[in-house]
Amino acid sequence: MEKILWEQVQLVRQQSPLVHNITNYVVMNNTANALLAAGASPIMAHAKSEIQEMIGIAHSVVINIGTLDEYWSESMILAAKTAHSTGKPWVLDPVGAGATSFRDEVLQQLLQYQPTVIRGNASEIIALAKANTTATKGVDSTAQSNEAIDAARSLVDQYGTIVCISGETDIILDNQQEIFIQNGHPLMTKVTGLGCSATALIGAFIGITQDKVMAVAAAMAFIGIAGELAAEESKGPGSLQVNLIDNLYTITEQEFSNRLKIERK
Numbered sequence: 001m002e003k004i005l006w007e008q009v010q011l012v013r014q015q016s017p018l019v020h021n022i023t024n025y026v027v028m029n030n031t032a033n034a035l036l037a038a039g040a041s042p043i044m045a046h047a048k049s050e051i052q053e054m055i056g057i058a059h060s061v062v063i064n065i066g067t068l069d070e071y072w073s074e075s076m077i078l079a080a081k082t083a084h085s086t087g088k089p090w091v092l093d094p095v096g097a098g099a100t101s102f103r104d105e106v107l108q109q110l111l112q113y114q115p116t117v118i119r120g121n122a123s124e125i126i127a128l129a130k131a132n133t134t135a136t137k138g139v140d141s142t143a144q145s146n147e148a149i150d151a152a153r154s155l156v157d158q159y160g161t162i163v164c165i166s167g168e169t170d171i172i173l174d175n176q177q178e179i180f181i182q183n184g185h186p187l188m189t190k191v192t193g194l195g196c197s198a199t200a201l202i203g204a205f206i207g208i209t210q211d212k213v214m215a216v217a218a219a220m221a222f223i224g225i226a227g228e229l230a231a232e233e234s235k236g237p238g239s240l241q242v243n244l245i246d247n248l249y250t251i252t253e254q255e256f257s258n259r260l261k262i263e264r265k
């Protein structure tokens, strides 16, 4: 599996997929930089007048509801609808799912357009599967990844999507397999939006490969390993943020394969 995953990292570097992001104000700069460091080409765009054309030229779409508002929610629904009807792969980041009924209502509408992938932390995945939960504490998880597996499975069954639950262990599942990735570093939870960057990277990887589950695994291993390498060079969250971007750019096959901790069930 190691070889397949590294091949995808190389493919992103070589093919530089155009990733159309409708994401939140907090992470916009950071996720654009993470995509560039990985070799992809980001564009952040949310005007309703250009969504359809933009998706026409993009390899994939990222929809992240982090700083949702009334206008953006309409852009997101239009983007999801367009991606779905034109067969463009798209990934949903349900930031803060379960925190408010507005988020849950918009998420339910977005789910109708069957995201190729959903990536969230455990609380968000649990809330998404059961829209009336109160488990989400803002945007941070109060649950462990393995507590969200049943919720993830129900999303897989209901929407035919791949689900990635991120956290100390990243769990990726579809209706055939479960993949566990044990990379990353606890300091990563002290930098805002690394989950959002993971989602954006998933966007890049699903934009260029057929095997979408392997694409998600590659993206998650990639950011997890870059995070580990960065944590070893960093004094705290500030430098981690910068060093992680550097490591996405410099990571070698040897670093990747030496550190990869992956298991398939």
Ligand SMILES: Nc1ncnc2c1ncn2[C@@H]1O[C@H](COP(=O)(O)OP(=O)(O)OP(=O)(O)O)[C@@H](O)[C@H]1O
Pocket (backbone or CB within 6 Å): 095, 120, 121, 122, 139, 140, 141, 166, 167, 168, 169, 170, 183, 184, 185, 186, 188, 189, 191, 192, 193, 194, 195, 196, 197, 198, 220, 223, 224, 227
């Ligand atoms: N406790 C941990 N130990 C090791 N790595 C972790 C831990 N928590 C998170 N990570 C790493 O951080 C990545 C981002 O996941 P996380 O679950 O923190 O996203 P998130 O909660 O959506 O974050 P945000 O909303 O700030 O973007 C994971 O894929 C993993 O590599």
Ligand SMILES: Cc1ncsc1CCO
Pocket (backbone or CB within 6 Å): 024, 026, 027, 066, 067, 095, 139, 192, 193, 196
């Ligand atoms: C802190 C925060 N608030 C809304 S989006 C976001 C970034 C992490 O998801």
Ligand SMILES: [Mg+2]
Pocket (backbone or CB within 6 Å): 095, 096, 120, 121, 139, 195, 196
């Ligand atoms: Mg998040």
